[in-house]
Amino acid sequence: MSIAQERRLVTEIPGPGSLERLDRKKAHVADGVGTTLPVFIVEAGGGVLVDVDGNHLIDLGSGIAVTTVGNAAPSVVRNVQEQVAKFTHTCFMVTPYDGYVDVCAALAELTPGDHAKKSALFNSGAEAVENAVKIARVATGRDAVGVFDHAYHGRTNLTMAMTAKNMPYKNGFGPFAGEVYRAPMSYPLRDGLTGEQAAARAIDVLDKQVGAANLACLVIEPIQGEGGFVVPAPGFLPALAAWAEENGIVFIADEIQTGFCRTGDWFACDHEEVVPDLVTTAKGMAGGLPLAAVTGRAELMDSVHVGGLGGTYGGNPVACAAALGAIEEMRTEVLDARARELGAIMATRLGELAAQHEVIAEVRGRGAMMAIELCAPGTTEPDPVRTAAVSAYCHQNGVVTLTCGTWGNVFRFLPPLAISDTLLEEAFDVVAEAFAATGG
Numbered sequence: 001m002s003i004a005q006e007r008r009l010v011t012e013i014p015g016p017g018s019l020e021r022l023d024r025k026k027a028h029v030a031d032g033v034g035t036t037l038p039v040f041i042v043e044a045g046g047g048v049l050v051d052v053d054g055n056h057l058i059d060l061g062s063g064i065a066v067t068t069v070g071n072a073a074p075s076v077v078r079n080v081q082e083q084v085a086k087f088t089h090t091c092f093m094v095t096p097y098d099g100y101v102d103v104c105a106a107l108a109e110l111t112p113g114d115h116a117k118k119s120a121l122f123n124s125g126a127e128a129v130e131n132a133v134k135i136a137r138v139a140t141g142r143d144a145v146g147v148f149d150h151a152y153h154g155r156t157n158l159t160m161a162m163t164a165k166n167m168p169y170k171n172g173f174g175p176f177a178g179e180v181y182r183a184p185m186s187y188p189l190r191d192g193l194t195g196e197q198a199a200a201r202a203i204d205v206l207d208k209q210v211g212a213a214n215l216a217c218l219v220i221e222p223i224q225g226e227g228g229f230v231v232p233a234p235g236f237l238p239a240l241a242a243w244a245e246e247n248g249i250v251f252i253a254d255e256i257q258t259g260f261c262r263t264g265d266w267f268a269c270d271h272e273e274v275v276p277d278l279v280t281t282a283k284g285m286a287g288g289l290p291l292a293a294v295t296g297r298a299e300l301m302d303s304v305h306v307g308g309l310g311g312t313y314g315g316n317p318v319a320c321a322a323a324l325g326a327i328e329e330m331r332t333e334v335l336d337a338r339a340r341e342l343g344a345i346m347a348t349r350l351g352e353l354a355a356q357h358e359v360i361a362e363v364r365g366r367g368a369m370m371a372i373e374l375c376a377p378g379t380t381e382p383d384p385v386r387t388a389a390v391s392a393y394c395h396q397n398g399v400v401t402l403t404c405g406t407w408g409n410v411f412r413f414l415p416p417l418a419i420s421d422t423l424l425e426e427a428f429d430v431v432a433e434a435f436a437a438t439g440g
């Protein structure tokens with residue numbers, strides 16, 4: 001690793017170089033494109049981001065769960081460099097190439113279930129979700145789409161309709177696509193229900209308000225991402241999957257954030273041996289290059305007429321080469337196991353913090369996808385103010401952290417799986433200091 005794997009602050013955060021560039025950003029980039037931590041990055045690798053002022057920051061965000069194999073991971077860089085020098089684009093729909101087919105073959109092998117599977121490749125997670133819905137509608141001849149409270153599925157028109165949270169994702173951007181229906185999610189901290197009870201509640205809403213026979217698909221994140229790292233109670237996903245199967249509803253797992261070793265399994269559905277009909281993937285798949293996929297039962301995938309799926313850039317050869325490098329790295333380094341190790345360290349540190357600070361209502365997550373939810377002590381009343389204060393302290397002290405949740409009161413941790421134990425421990429020392437320094 002050429003980048004020193006250490007936290008090293010040489011200026012204030014943001015430093016003078018970043019502040020100067022922020023003025024240029026303000027002049028040239030639309031205000032609607034926000035930034036969480038405005039330091040401009042020049043280099044990154046392992047668990048460290050280096051900014052223009054020479055600050056080394058510890059990365060607990062992975063660019064929102066993308067650089068799972070680490071930033072500029074050697075296997076990704078090698079594959080991309082080789083591919084980019086050979087050819088950069090043909091459009092797979094015009095003249096095909098091996099990389100696309102190789103990624104689809106890997107997806108068939110790695111995603112849950114041992115049935116015959118096929119895939120189609122796209123550029124972004126939202127595009128994959130949209131296409132999964134298209135496939136489900138053609139396959140079933142039905143229109144309705146079932147989604148859940150706190151869901152996040154993207155920012156295109158259909159996926160905005162599927163996303164729960166208004167600000168900042170939807171406000172003013174309507175009218176939204178129709179035939180999208182929302183059911184209550186299993187949220188153990190807030191509903192106290194077992195998985196089976198929460199599934200019965202969701203099924204009742206869908207059955208009575210939509211009608212099972214009208215539903216083309218149910219789309220669910222097996223652990224919710226932007227919505228607050230909500231881990232449904234055990235039994236919730238299997239009960240929904242069984243109900244979908246009984247009623248001819250396509251069960252779609254949106255594994256865009258949870259997939260590719262993040263949760264300590266290759267896919268979050270593996271944990272309860274749930275086998276979805278379709279799986280959407282993106283973020284962790286290609287080491288930072290834009291690539292997304294829909295993978296699923298061959299007969300479902302093939303229900304769409306020839307030419308009905310695609311896109312100019314979908315499955316770009318450079319992105320496919322990157323994915324093959326990232327997948328090779330996950331396999332040879334057994335990164336699902338590494339995610340479990342990192343998860344154990346984080347669970348210990350967060351458990352200690354929760355014992356000291358009453359504002360932490362819950363520690364949750366799986367593998368290298370962990371979170372704490374902050375509420376007024378002894379209640380479930382969200383505390384977004386303290387969450388923002390703790391996060392700001394971490395940023396000023398060289399740790400890149402992210403928040404999420406419907407109420408903005410969830411602090412989430414998504415380290416690259418290439419981070420060392422030492423660096424991760426140091427990052428959590430800073431998180432602990434942040435809680436102490438912000439009072440309570």
Ligand SMILES: *Cc1c(COP(=O)(O)O)cnc(C)c1O
Nearest residue numbers: 124125126152153154225256257
């Ligand atoms: C990020 C995300 C998306 C959207 O992916 P984009 O690449 O940003 O379009 C969809 N679903 C989930 C679960 C996500 O985390």
